[in-house]
Amino acid sequence: MPPTSWTRADLAALDTADELASFRNEFRLPADLIYLDGNSLGPLPAQAAARVAQVVEQQWGEGLIRSWNTAGWIDWPVTLGAKIARLIGAAPGSTRVADSTSVNLFKLLAGALALRPGRPVILTEAGNFPTDLYIAQGLAALLDRGHRVVQAAPDQITARLDNSVAVLLLTHVNYRTGRLHDMQALTQQAHAAGALVIWDLAHSAGAMPLDLAGCDADFAIGCGYKFLNGGPGAPAFLMVAPRHADSFTPGLTGWFGHAAPFAFEAEFRPAKGADRALVGTPGIIGMAALECGLDVALAADLHEVRAKSLRMSSILMDLVDQLCPGHFGLLTPKDETLRGSQVSLTHDAAYPIMQALIARVVIGDVRQPNILRFGLTPLYLRFTDLWDAAVILADIMHNATWQRPEFQTRQKVI
Numbered sequence: 001m002p003p004t005s006w007t008r009a010d011l012a013a014l015d016t017a018d019e020l021a022s023f024r025n026e027f028r029l030p031a032d033l034i035y036l037d038g039n040s041l042g043p044l045p046a047q048a049a050a051r052v053a054q055v056v057e058q059q060w061g062e063g064l065i066r067s068w069n070t071a072g073w074i075d076w077p078v079t080l081g082a083k084i085a086r087l088i089g090a091a092p093g094s095t096r097v098a099d100s101t102s103v104n105l106f107k108l109l110a111g112a113l114a115l116r117p118g119r120p121v122i123l124t125e126a127g128n129f130p131t132d133l134y135i136a137q138g139l140a141a142l143l144d145r146g147h148r149v150v151q152a153a154p155d156q157i158t159a160r161l162d163n164s165v166a167v168l169l170l171t172h173v174n175y176r177t178g179r180l181h182d183m184q185a186l187t188q189q190a191h192a193a194g195a196l197v198i199w200d201l202a203h204s205a206g207a208m209p210l211d212l213a214g215c216d217a218d219f220a221i222g223c224g225y226k227f228l229n230g231g232p233g234a235p236a237f238l239m240v241a242p243r244h245a246d247s248f249t250p251g252l253t254g255w256f257g258h259a260a261p262f263a264f265e266a267e268f269r270p271a272k273g274a275d276r277a278l279v280g281t282p283g284i285i286g287m288a289a290l291e292c293g294l295d296v297a298l299a300a301d302l303h304e305v306r307a308k309s310l311r312m313s314s315i316l317m318d319l320v321d322q323l324c325p326g327h328f329g330l331l332t333p334k335d336e337t338l339r340g341s342q343v344s345l346t347h348d349a350a351y352p353i354m355q356a357l358i359a360r361v362v363i364g365d366v367r368q369p370n371i372l373r374f375g376l377t378p379l380y381l382r383f384t385d386l387w388d389a390a391v392i393l394a395d396i397m398h399n400a401t402w403q404r405p406e407f408q409t410r411q412k413v414i
């Protein structure tokens, strides 16, 4: 049983016993900074700067166009995709690194809707990440075939699955609440209703073991720059289940998705398999950085990552109760089977409180309307970081330092 009241020494003991502790050396983090925002932008992998420099100076600078072949650039969407497939438990050959999450959603959603003609509904979660909603709404308008986006509360999704639903589009872990969906059960229920499923793994890839193939998921998309630590605006990924790969047409048909891109034919002929979901020339420098993040994640046991993440989130909730009693509401489920890898607290002054925390180099973020969000990233966070962050938060609340004028000004990116 955990102590009813934690001490810093308890947490230091957890750090000493932590089998993942050495992974912190795989990242470059400023000393004294407590980074609780790796669910938004992961830190710099220790190898990434040298690797990017090598790709820029040697492969680009010296090799020039030859590097598409000699350095294998042309295959990186596939080879990095294969690494992601291992991280998300997807079938071999089903996953590609390409474009952004938003663009990948557009491509796959268009393809999935065409596989379910006559069904008008794109069913999603109310409160899903806005880009997912906007892409679905925009695609429905563009297609002009009567599709509509229906948003259901998380516990109403099952009830809303009927034969009008073409696609169930869900983010595995909600970005605001941190609530985790049951991928296996929902995929099964969607299939029973005759619908296809697209999983957005933005907040779960790299954060926990996933079994896309075992769940029989149809399609998935996800982010390279959150728990995969691929760098700002890193290329994203997409997964097309092998059973759909040769029958679906992505919403964007570019030359990299052609069966023979370098035949320069005048008519589009789709490539075999998931390659047809590629569009244009990949961003090589971004992929070089992403690969460093993927290699760190692949070296870790994601079951251990998940166990440490749950331990950390429950300890952080305990510490907020213990050190800041009565100050915050809790949005993240206490039930571990419903919890992703973050803790979300609520407070009417969320924004200035977070600014005050950031001024003390404890970095999280805020989400509308009143949410303080703390990402738990077991590869580089220490249990004592949670203690130190909670002590600073308590100090800010007890002394009301968040009320200072300098913490009230809103920046462009929050």
Ligand SMILES: *Cc1c(COP(=O)(O)O)cnc(C)c1O
Binding pocket: 100, 101, 102, 103, 129, 131, 132, 171, 175, 200, 202, 203, 223, 236
């Ligand atoms: C972060 C996030 C995205 C980001 O999409 P981009 O195209 O990379 O901006 C998409 N979906 C979800 C659920 C996210 O959390």
